[in-house]
Amino acid sequence: MRTVAVVGTSLAGLRAAQELRAQGFDGRLVMIGAEPPYDRPPLSKDFLLGKVSAGDIALAGQDDLDALAAEWHLGVRAEKLGREGVTLGDGTTIAADGYVVATGAVARTLDAARNLGGVHTLRTLEDAVALKQALAAGPSSVVVIGAGFIGAEVASACRLLGHEVTVIEAMPVPLAPVLGARMGAVCGELHAENDVRLITGVPVAGFTGDGRVAGVRLADGREVPADLVVAGVGARPATEWLTGSGLAVDDGVLVDSGCVTAYPRVIAVGDVARYRCPLRGVRVRAEHWTAAGEQPGVAVANLLAGSTVTHFARHGYFWSDQYGRRLQFAGVATEDVRIVEGDTASKRFVAAYHRGDVLTGVFAIDSPRPFTRLRRALQRCR
Amino acid sequence: MIRACSVSELPEGEAVRLAGPVPVSVFHSEGAYYALDDTCSHQDASLADGWIEGCYVECPLHAARFDLRTGAPDCLPAKNAVRTYPVVVADGVIYVDTEARQEVA
Numbered sequence: 001m002r003t004v005a006v007v008g009t010s011l012a013g014l015r016a017a018q019e020l021r022a023q024g025f026d027g028r029l030v031m032i033g034a035e036p037p038y039d040r041p042p043l044s045k046d047f048l049l050g051k052v053s054a055g056d057i058a059l060a061g062q063d064d065l066d067a068l069a070a071e072w073h074l075g076v077r078a079e080k081l082g083r084e085g086v087t088l089g090d091g092t093t094i095a096a097d098g099y100v101v102a103t104g105a106v107a108r109t110l111d112a113a114r115n116l117g118g119v120h121t122l123r124t125l126e127d128a129v130a131l132k133q134a135l136a137a138g139p140s141s142v143v144v145i146g147a148g149f150i151g152a153e154v155a156s157a158c159r160l161l162g163h164e165v166t167v168i169e170a171m172p173v174p175l176a177p178v179l180g181a182r183m184g185a186v187c188g189e190l191h192a193e194n195d196v197r198l199i200t201g202v203p204v205a206g207f208t209g210d211g212r213v214a215g216v217r218l219a220d221g222r223e224v225p226a227d228l229v230v231a232g233v234g235a236r237p238a239t240e241w242l243t244g245s246g247l248a249v250d251d252g253v254l255v256d257s258g259c260v261t262a263y264p265r266v267i268a269v270g271d272v273a274r275y276r277c278p279l280r281g282v283r284v285r286a287e288h289w290t291a292a293g294e295q296p297g298v299a300v301a302n303l304l305a306g307s308t309v310t311h312f313a314r315h316g317y318f319w320s321d322q323y324g325r326r327l328q329f330a331g332v333a334t335e336d337v338r339i340v341e342g343d344t345a346s347k348r349f350v351a352a353y354h355r356g357d358v359l360t361g362v363f364a365i366d367s368p369r370p371f372t373r374l375r376r377a378l379q380r381c382r
Numbered sequence: 383m384i385r386a387c388s389v390s391e392l393p394e395g396e397a398v399r400l401a402g403p404v405p406v407s408v409f410h411s412e413g414a415y416y417a418l419d420d421t422c423s424h425q426d427a428s429l430a431d432g433w434i435e436g437c438y439v440e441c442p443l444h445a446a447r448f449d450l451r452t453g454a455p456d457c458l459p460a461k462n463a464v465r466t467y468p469v470v471v472a473d474g475v476i477y478v479d480t481e482a483r484q485e486v487a
Binding site (some may be wrong): 015018041042045060061064289291293320326328368369371372373375 | 398425426427428430432433440442443445458459461487
C-alpha cells in the first residue's frame with residue numbers, strides 16, 4: 001500500500017493517521033478535512049464557560065502533526081469517492097490505495113427555524129464561538145431543545161453562566177433510550193435541582209418571531225419565550241459525499257466488526273461508521289469520543305492486513321459534565337438496574353444494569369473510582 | 383515534607399489524594415509508593431480515582447496511562463507528563479516531599 005487518504009481530520013481521522021504510522025505504514029499519507037484536529041467534548045462544557053480556549057483544545061501539537069509526515073488538505077471538503085480517488089471541493093482528485101472514511105456527523109437542524117436568527121446548534125468550534133458570543137450579549141431567556149447529553153451540557157453551562165434556561169424534551173423521560181427510564185429520570189432531576197425548567201413529553205411545533213426568534217411553540221399550544229435557542233437534537237452521519245461510491249450507507253457507512261467496508265481497502269471509523277458490534281450482535285453507530293479514539297487502531301490493522309483480522313469488541317463508554325457533576329456510562333442499559341453504591345437522591349451513586357445475572361452496563365454520577373472498577377468487570381463479561 | 387497517611391491506610395492498589403493548592407496523590411502499587419500530581423494532564427480528572435495496575439495508573443475519564451515512576455504518559459490522549467515527588471516512609475508513615483518538584487520526564 002503506497003498511498004492512504006484519510007478523509008476527515010477530527011479525532012477518528014487523526015487517530016487513524018497516528019495508527020497508520022505507529023503500525024509501520026511509511027507511504028504517502030494524505031489528510032483531507034474541513035477543520036484542523038480539535039477536541040469536541042469541551043465545546044459544550046469548559047469552552048462555553050470560558051475555562052478553555054480554542055488553542056487549549058487542539059488534539060495535537062505541531063510536533064505531533066509534523067511527525068505524521070502527512071500531506072494536509074485542510075479547509076476543504078471531500079465531495080466524491082470513486083474509482084479515480086477522492087475528489088475535493090477545490091477540484092483536486094487524490095488517488096490512493098487505501099481510504100479511511102472519518103467524516104463524522106453533522107448537527108441536525110430544525111426546519112422550522114430556518115432563516116430565523118438566534119437559533120443555534122453546537123457541533124463545531126465555529127458553532128461554539130457563535131453560541132458563546134450570543135450568550136455574552138445577555139439573552140433574557142435561553143431555550144434548549146433536546147435533553148440529551150449535548151442539550152443537558154449546554155443547559156448546564158448556560159445556567160452556570162447565570163442565564164434563565166428552559167429545556168424542552170419531546171420524550172416523556174430524558175435520555176431513556178440510552179440510560180433506561182429510571183436513570184433517565186434521575187438525570188432529568190438535575191435540571192430542576194439547578195433551577196432549570198424541564199418540559200418533557202411535548203414536541204416543538206415551531207417558533208415565533210420575525211427574523212429573530214422570540215419564542216418556542218409547543219405541540220400542546222403552549223409558548224415559551226426565548227431570545228436564544230439551542231437545538232440539541234442529534235446528529236446525522238456525514239455520508240452525502242459517498243453517493244455513487246458503491247459503499248453501503250444506511251445511517252452511517254456500514255462496516256464489519258473490524259470497521260472494514262465491503263471493499264477491504266476502505267475502512268470507516270468514528271461517528272460516521274456503523275459497525276457490527278460483536279458484543280451486541282447488532283449494528284451500532286457509537287457516537288462517542290472513546291469509540292472514535294479506539295476504533296482506528298483496529299481498523300488500520302485490518303486495512304494494512306488487507307482483510308479483517310481483528311475486531312472492535314469494546315463496550316461503549318461516555319462521560320458528561322452537568323451542573324458540576326460528572327456522569328459516566330459504559331455498556332448497555334436494561335430495565336433491570338440496581339443501585340450498588342450511594343443513592344440517587346444525593347446524585348452520587350453507581351448503578352449496574354443486568355440481563356439475568358449478567359452485568360450489561362454501568363452508570364455513575366460523581367463516583368469515578370467504583371465506576372472504573374465495574375467498567376473493568378463489564379469488559380471481562382463477554 | 384508533608385504527612386500523607388500511615389502505611390496501614392494505603393493498601394496495595396489504592397491511592398490517596400492530598401489536599402493542597404496543587405493536589406498530589408500517593409499511589410501504592412507492587413509494594414512501592416509513588417507520588418504524582420493528581421490532575422490528569424489531558425483533562426480535568428483525578429488520577430487517584432484511576433485504575434492502578436503494575437507501575438501505571440489509568441485516568442478514570444479517558445484511559446490515558448501514566449507511568450507511576452516518571453509521570454510520563456505511555457499512550458494517548460495524554461501528551462504531557464505529570465510531576466512526580468519523592469516519597470519517604472518512616473515509622474509506618476508515608477511522607478511526600480512536595481517542595482522537591484522533580485523534572486517532568
